[in-house]
Every structure is written in C-alpha cells, then in structure tokens.
Amino acid sequence: MGDKRIPLIIDTDPGIDDAAALSLALFSPAVDVRLIATVAGNVGIEKTTRNALRLESFMGTDVPVARGAAGPLAGSAIVADAVHGKSGLGNWGYEGEATELLIDTPAAQVIWDELLACEAEGCKATILTLGPLTNIAILLREHPDLADHVECLVGMGAGITHGNVGPLAEFNIAADPLAACEVVESALDVTFVPLEVADNALLSPADLGELASASRTGAAVAEMMDAYASSTELAGGKQVYDPTAFCYVVEPQMFQVATCHLDVTTEPGEDWGGTHFDLEGSRGLLANVHVATGVDADAFRRWFLDGFRLCS
Ligand code: RIB
Numbered sequence: 568m569g570d571k572r573i574p575l576i577i578d579t580d581p582g583i584d585d586a587a588a589l590s591l592a593l594f595s596p597a598v599d600v601r602l603i604a605t606v607a608g609n610v611g612i613e614k615t616t617r618n619a620l621r622l623e624s625f626m627g628t629d630v631p632v633a634r635g636a637a638g639p640l641a642g643s644a645i646v647a648d649a650v651h652g653k654s655g656l657g658n659w660g661y662e663g664e665a666t667e668l669l670i671d672t673p674a675a676q677v678i679w680d681e682l683l684a685c686e687a688e689g690c691k692a693t694i695l696t697l698g699p700l701t702n703i704a705i706l707l708r709e710h711p712d713l714a715d716h717v718e719c720l721v722g723m724g725a726g727i728t729h730g731n732v733g734p735l736a737e738f739n740i741a742a743d744p745l746a747a748c749e750v751v752e753s754a755l756d757v758t759f760v761p762l763e764v765a766d767n768a769l770l771s772p773a774d775l776g777e778l779a780s781a782s783r784t785g786a787a788v789a790e791m792m793d794a795y796a797s798s799t800e801l802a803g804g805k806q807v808y809d810p811t812a813f814c815y816v817v818e819p820q821m822f823q824v825a826t827c828h829l830d831v832t833t834e835p836g837e838d839w840g841g842t843h844f845d846l847e848g849s850r851g852l853l854a855n856v857h858v859a860t861g862v863d864a865d866a867f868r869r870w871f872l873d874g875f876r877l878c879s
C-alpha cells in the first residue's frame with residue numbers, strides 16, 4: 568500500500584467555485600480522487616454532470632463521474648445561475664465532454680461501492696461536499712451505518728453569522744435543508760467550512776491575474792470567474808467558497824475550528840435552510856458538528872495559487 572494520499576470522494580454541483588476546487592483536487596499530490604458525484608445545485612443535474620465531464624475532458628483527467636440527485640429530498644429546487652451563469656461555468660466556451668467517464672448508476676450507489684472498495688484496500692475515504700447534501704442523505708437512508716465506512720465529511724456550507732440566500736441560509740444548505748439536517752443528525756464526523764471563511768480570504772485582482780498565468784487550467788478558471796466576479800465581488804476582492812473546503816481537507820492546520828451543536832431549520836418560512844451554531848454551548852445540547860471559524864488568509868491564497876501551478 569504505502570499510498571499516503573487521502574482517498575477522496577467529491578460530491579459537487581459545478582459551479583464556478585466547484586470547478587476551481589475540482590481543478591485543485593485533481594492535480595493535488597495530497598489526495599487520490601476516487602470519484603466525482605454530481606448533484607443538482609447551482610444549475611440542474613444534467614448541467615452539473617455535463618460540467619464535471621467538460622472539466623475532466625479539458626484537464627485530461629480520468630476520474631469516474633456519477634450522476635446524483637436531480638432535486639432536494641423535499642420542497643422545490645433552487646438554482647444559482649444568476650451567479651454561475653446559465654451553463655453553470657460562466658461564459659467558458661469549452662465544449663468537449665469526457666462522456667466515457669460517466670457511470671450509468673445513481674451516484675449514491677457508486678459512492679457506497681467506492682467506500683467499500685477503499686476499505687478493501689485498507690483505507691477509509693473522506694467525502695468532500697461542495698453542493699447540496701442530497702446524495703449523502705440518500706446514502707444515509709440506504710445505509711444507516713454509513714459513518715462506519717467514512718473517514719469524515721468536509722462540506723462547504725452554512726453561515727455562522729449570515730447566509731447568501733436568506734438571513735442565515737447559505738445556498739448548499741437552503742437547496743436541501745432536510746438533507747443537511749439528516750447529515751448533521753447522523754453519526755458522520757462532519758466539518759462545515761462556512762461562508763465566513765472565504766469571505767475573509769478574498770482573492771485580490773492581482774491574485775486573479777496570477778491565477779490566469781499559473782497554468783492552462785488556471786486560465787480557464789480565471790475566465791469562468793470573470794462572470795462569477797461580477798455578481799459576487801466583495802470590496803477588495805473575490806471569494807472562492809468551494810476551494811476553502813478542499814483546503815481544509817489537505818491543510819487543516821491553516822484553519823481555526825470549533826465543535827458545537829448545529830440546528831438546521833427545515834420548516835417552511837423565512838428561516839428556511841437557516842443554520843444556527845451554538846458556539847457558546849448555551850443551549851446545553853450535544854455537539855454534532857465541527858465548523859471552521861477562520862483561516863490564515865495569506866496562507867490560503869498562496870496555497871490556492873501554488874495549487875493551480877500544478878494543474879495542466
Ligand atoms: O454558497 C456557496 C456555495 O453554493 C458554493 O458551493 C457554490 O458553488 C454554491 O454551490
């Protein structure tokens with residue numbers, strides 16, 4: 568064996584920041600990406616799946632892709648095409664698709680099979696979620712002992728002090744609050760990397776210029792982010808949410824983390840999808856998640872750009 572890389576299953580809704588995280592992961596020496604599972608989120612399932620295949624065709628990688636859930640466990644789907652464009656990848660024009668990588672089995676089943684394959688090799692896979700948690704909730708419903716077969720789950724999601732689709736509702740949670748609630752209430756070792764982390768580790772215009780010249784893939788992601796930047800630019804720079812979650816998988820020491828109780832609002836109403844972290848422990852409830860509360864912003868930006876220099 569001797570392979571020290573982290574076996575990784577990525578569940579994703581590409582999505583421009585997903586594309587950045589996937590690029591970094593597929594060329595990182597620290598992880599062995601075993602599977603890319605798609606889920607409806609930023610755009611519909613056919614587009615998120617096509618985008619995963621487009622990205623792998625462009626990068627020349629060969630990680631299997633499995634199509635996942637087309638919508639939430641309950642309620643109606645929401646999308647973020649106002650942020651990511653109708654295609655989901657901004658105005659990126661690349662048309663190739665690595666269709667040969669698409670497995671004709673639902674993602675939840677393929678994730679399960681990959682978890683067991685990892686265990687047969689003597690290791691346990693980490694699951695990185697970059698979109699709504701629907702696939703993971705489906706997997707939990709089919710395999711209540713899922714936590715015994717997973718090293719941990721790291722997810723971009725939630726907001727501690729604010730949301731982006733509601734006062735305390737972040738998109739990945741609000742797109743399927745019931746799924747998020749079932750994941751949080753499971754025995755899975757869950758760490759959320761919330762909005763605040765990326766909001767405090769903005770990429771400057773100079774960083775985006777360096778991204779464009781880092782590699783052919785960096786130039787492609789920079790092109791996608793031109794569209795993304797126009798709708799999500801914060802004063803002083805650009806946040807990239809999904810790469811912060813992948814960064815936590817491979818460089819957790821860059822982050823400050825708390826362990827606490829999290830409640831997800833699943834009742835319809837103005838707090839639909841709201842996340843309520845009890846960081847002070849004032850509710851006297853058992854802790855059920857870890858949550859990143861900060862990151863060394865300069866170290867993250869250096870890691871991000873160094874990672875794109877490793878890409879094709
Ligand atoms: O709220 C940001 C998250 O929602 C990111 O994962 C983005 O890609 C969207 O999925």
Ligand code: CA
Nearest residue numbers: 582585697698
């Ligand atoms: Ca995403």
